[in-house]
Amino acid sequence: MSAMQITEKPLPYVRLAALTETVASQPEVAAVVGPLFDQVADVLRDAGAAPGLPVPEYDMNKHGVRITVGFVYDGPAIDGIVIVELPAVEAAFTATHLGTMETIDDSWDAVNQAITAQGATAEGACREVYLQSESEDQADWITELQQPVTRS
Structure with a gap:
């Protein structure tokens, strides 16, 4: 495996059409991410919207890992998914x-x-x-x- 290049840079604001779920521990994450992406993509397609870049966000807290899974999206709200705004960093x-x-x-x-x-x-x-x-x-x-x- 080649050495990985790691850089420091600002992150842009990102608006997602998303779903969120919390799991108790890190090993459970993989089983949740794929199905959540499928769910969000289905809702977007059913609404006639094209999913943008897929972006999951992982937030470790005392309850486990809060997983927000979504696609970059700039359209109106759609029933069945939530709009999540990831701030610029x-x-x-x-x-x-x-x-x-x-x-x-x-x-x-x-x-x-x-x-x-x-x-x-x-x-x-x-x-x-x-x-x-x-x-x-x-x-x-x-x-x-x-x-x-x-x-x-």
Whole structure:
């Protein structure tokens, strides 16, 4: 595996057509994300809207992991899904994960190690932006990992 390039940059405001669910622990996340994406996509298509880029947001809290799964969307509200606004972020560490979701934890570990090594602190929910995610086997997927940070 080649060394991952991790950069620090601001994140733009993102508006999603989404659904949210909370799971008790990290291992449960994978089983929830795919079906939630399918649900949101179905509602959008039934309403005649085209799903934009898929973006999940993960927020760890005392209840577990709150997962918000959605597609970039600038249309009107639609029954069955919610509009979620992810605020612009002044600073985030980002990296590009190539390939399947099976190895994405390794990429997140590299991002978190870089944050610590550079004296920053992860702040708030992290995001993944699926820049390319059409193939079933995920071999050619391109995912941008985004973790907002603060510096003391």
